[in-house]
Amino acid sequence: MLELRGVEVSYGAVEAVRGIDLDVLEGEVVALIGPNGAGKTSTLRAISGLTGFRGSIRFDGIDCRRLSVQGAARRGLIHVPEGRRVFTTLTVHENLLVGTTARRGRADAYSLDEVYELFSGLAPLRRRLGGALSGGEQQMVAIGRALVAGPRLLLLDEPSLGLAPKVARSLFAALRKIAVRTPLLLVEQNTVMALKVCSRASVIVNGRIVLEGSAAELADRQTLVASYLGEEPAVAAVTSDGSG
Numbered sequence: 262m263l264e265l266r267g268v269e270v271s272y273g274a275v276e277a278v279r280g281i282d283l284d285v286l287e288g289e290v291v292a293l294i295g296p297n298g299a300g301k302t303s304t305l306r307a308i309s310g311l312t313g314f315r316g317s318i319r320f321d322g323i324d325c326r327r328l329s330v331q332g333a334a335r336r337g338l339i340h341v342p343e344g345r346r347v348f349t350t351l352t353v354h355e356n357l358l359v360g361t362t363a364r365r366g367r368a369d370a371y372s373l374d375e376v377y378e379l380f381s382g383l384a385p386l387r388r389r390l391g392g393a394l395s396g397g398e399q400q401m402v403a404i405g406r407a408l409v410a411g412p413r414l415l416l417l418d419e420p421s422l423g424l425a426p427k428v429a430r431s432l433f434a435a436l437r438k439i440a441v442r443t444p445l446l447l448v449e450q451n452t453v454m455a456l457k458v459c460s461r462a463s464v465i466v467n468g469r470i471v472l473e474g475s476a477a478e479l480a481d482r483q484t485l486v487a488s489y490l491g492e493e494p495a496v497a498a499v500t501s502d503g504s505g
């Protein structure tokens with residue numbers, strides 16, 4: 262349903278994305294994993310029309326260059342940007358209602374009740390203002406608002422960023438349920454969690470895809486993936502304990 266070919270994004274002299282290919286098929290969850298500054302957000306912004314690009318991006322066969330940002334959203338390409346933007350002066354429930362206005366009769370929209378079921382922590386907070394929510398709660402509202410808009414493909418930009426591990430785990434548990442029903446393109450730095458949700462993943466470093474494969478293949482090569490993200494491999498960290 263989504264096809265990127267030779268996509269490049271530049272900001273003046275900065276080449277943020279240097280020719281990437283990426284596909285999301287019907288019913289699939291694909292993760293785009295990479296360190297800070299790798300070009301993940303730029304890729305998502307190109308897909309949803311928020312930034313210019315070279316190369317080709319097609320959604321349901323339609324050239325995304327011909328779609329406005331609103332046109333893409335109307336077709337069900339829904340983007341949850343970095344930094345979980347909620348309306349701080351609206352309540353949780355009002356924030357979700359805003360999402361329903363973007364539905365445009367698409368049958369695949371989640372109901373408000375389904376959102377409160379998925380994110381059970383939000384149910385008691387219906388009347389709380391967006392600005393009074395924790396980071397994790399705001400992320401749930403941001404994703405909930407996208408779900409009630411009726412996504413055919415959900416673009417998620419680093420949903421776990423800045424969340425405590427426990428909060429991130431509960432968020433990912435909800436994402437696994439969402440993934441059964443809704444195709445996702447998930448951008449993450451949290452490799453371990455991303456690989457538990459996705460069917461396939463690509464690793465992006467410095468604007469280029471350096472590794473791709475099924476979630477199982479990449480989980481098997483966790484040490485290599487971690488090295489691309491500039492992380493201490495978990496295994497090495499354990500063994501180095503004894504070696505002094």
Ligand SMILES: Nc1ncnc2c1ncn2[C@@H]1O[C@H](COP(=O)(O)OP(=O)(O)O)[C@@H](O)[C@H]1O
Nearest residue numbers: 272275277295296297298299300301302303304
């Ligand atoms: N608006 C911008 N103007 C100039 N450079 C930018 C802009 N946005 C991103 N960049 C640069 O593009 C590169 C990729 O950024 P980004 O796509 O945000 O990466 P990621 O989401 O993987 O952290 C980085 O070097 C970043 O500094």
Ligand SMILES: [Mg+2]
Nearest residue numbers: 301302303343
């Ligand atoms: Mg980013």
